[in-house]
Amino acid sequence: MPIRLADLPRRRYGMPGNAACPGCPETMGLRYVKMALGDNVVLVIPAGCSSVIQGIVPKSGINFPVLNIVFASAASSAAGMEAAFEMMGKNYNVVVWAGDGGTADIGFQSMSGAAERNDNIIYICVDNEAYMNTGIQRSGLTPYGAWTTTTYAGKTEKKKPLPFIMIAHNVPYVATASVGYPQDFIEKLRKAASIKGFKYIHLHAPCPIGWRFDPGLTAKIAQLAVQTGVFPLFEYENGKFRLSSYSGMYRNPQKRAPLAEYLKLQGRFQPVLKDPEKLKGLQEEIDAMWRWIEMLEKYGPQALK
Numbered sequence: 153m154p155i156r157l158a159d160l161p162r163r164r165y166g167m168p169g170n171a172a173c174p175g176c177p178e179t180m181g182l183r184y185v186k187m188a189l190g191d192n193v194v195l196v197i198p199a200g201c202s203s204v205i206q207g208i209v210p211k212s213g214i215n216f217p218v219l220n221i222v223f224a225s226a227a228s229s230a231a232g233m234e235a236a237f238e239m240m241g242k243n244y245n246v247v248v249w250a251g252d253g254g255t256a257d258i259g260f261q262s263m264s265g266a267a268e269r270n271d272n273i274i275y276i277c278v279d280n281e282a283y284m285n286t287g288i289q290r291s292g293l294t295p296y297g298a299w300t301t302t303t304y305a306g307k308t309e310k311k312k313p314l315p316f317i318m319i320a321h322n323v324p325y326v327a328t329a330s331v332g333y334p335q336d337f338i339e340k341l342r343k344a345a346s347i348k349g350f351k352y353i354h355l356h357a358p359c360p361i362g363w364r365f366d367p368g369l370t371a372k373i374a375q376l377a378v379q380t381g382v383f384p385l386f387e388y389e390n391g392k393f394r395l396s397s398y399s400g401m402y403r404n405p406q407k408r409a410p411l412a413e414y415l416k417l418q419g420r421f422q423p424v425l426k427d428p429e430k431l432k433g434l435q436e437e438i439d440a441m442w443r444w445i446e447m448l449e450k451y452g453p454q455a456l457k
Contacts, residue, residue, distance in 0.1 A: 155335045160187045170213025172205045175367025177331045177357035177374070178278055179205065182214055184334050185247065185276070188341035193245045194219070196233065198226040198259055200251035201285045202278070226250050227262040231271035238272075245345050248275045252293035253283045256312050263352075267321040270349045274341070277314065277352070280359040288362040295382075296437045297424040300362070306423035306430055310437050315354045316444055319388045320456040324349040326388040330356040332374025333398055336385060343389075356383045364419025373417055378402075379409040381438055384445060393448040402442075411435065 172179045178201055185193065195218045197203055203220055207213040221229045226248045234246040250259055255277040263275060282300050283289040290300040292312040299306055318326045325347050329337035337355065344351035358374050360367040377383040378398055385396035401407035411434075415421040424430040447455035 155338055160338070170205050171207055172201075172213070173359075173361050173367070175360040175370040176201070176205070177280065177359065177370050178202050179214075180331045180334075180370070181276075181278060181337070181355055181357060182216070182249070184331075184337050185249070185341060186215065187334075188338040189245050189247070189345055192243070193247055194233065196221055196226050196230040196246065196248045198248075198250050198254040199223045199285070200254055200278075201280070202249055202251075204285060223254050223258040225262050226254060226259055227266035227271070227273070227275060230273045230275075231266050231269070234272050246273045248273060250275070250277060251284070252277060252279045252281060252291045255279075256292040256314050264321065267318065267323050267350045267352070270323065272348055272350070274344050274351045274353065277354045278357045279354060280357045280362060281311075282359070282362050284359050284362045295434065297421065297427075297430040297434045299364075299420040299423055306427075310440075313441065313444065315352070315386075316441075316448075316456060318352040318354075319393075319448070319453055321350075322391075322453060323352060324390055325351040326354075327352070328354045328356070328383065328385050328396075330374045330378055330383060330385060331358070332356075332371045332378065333385065336396060336398060340387065343387075347389075362420070365417050369417060373414065376409055376414040376417070379407075380411050380414045381408065381442060382411070382414055384441065386445065388448070388453070391452055393445075393452060395445065395449065411438070 195216045197218055198221050205213055230246045230248045237244050279293055281294050282291050288300050289302045290307050294307050295311045297306040315328050325344050327340040329340050356377055358370050381402035384399040387394050415425055424434055
């Protein structure tokens, strides 16, 4: 039976007085983590927006036990914590909750090492596609053509294909998810919690401040990213790749949303909409990603070697 949000616990997970911006996708995502895993979860959070959302010690704006850690060592710290819990006979889901900078850039070596060791943790990359907490600077996960405070004319490099890089690590479970499709995210979290070893979930998290859109549109823009094929939802489990049902609409021209519908709602993509060459470059980035998906469906992880 599909998960119904109405049947999930309705406890308060983002507490009054948290420091999140209006329309923040991270508070949405944290709510779904708690709905999926309950109280049996400990977060490891490197520097980023969620460090600030918590507020000032000794109080907290999120209803989780949290270890706040430096940018570069979230995954290794989580692995150590999980090993300690195992030695103590305690069964907790240790979850890294890290932004794109703390995952694709500064924290990549730590995460890659944990994946290579197959440490028993869940790693969630909360991908808002820039360093939002420190002033909207570009990251390795900023898409081609997007405006940031360090790419005024639009980013000239392609987005790092991080979920595919993690599949190439040959870990037990890799998935993509979106704050716009909470049931899908919750199902994937629960599946990840049932698997022993390293699990990676790449969560698409549109940021109203950095992406320059109305805070009331967070869920809509997250859904459009899936419906236009910009952010496909899929799972890789023990060598088998599966496209999630929500992403099937991209392959049906009658159901596929136009790319411009997604771009026009965001101020950061105005350079792309005004420049046919930039628009072509962004479409090439999306097409390349879908070619990888087709290869994975046909050949499995060997397609990435």
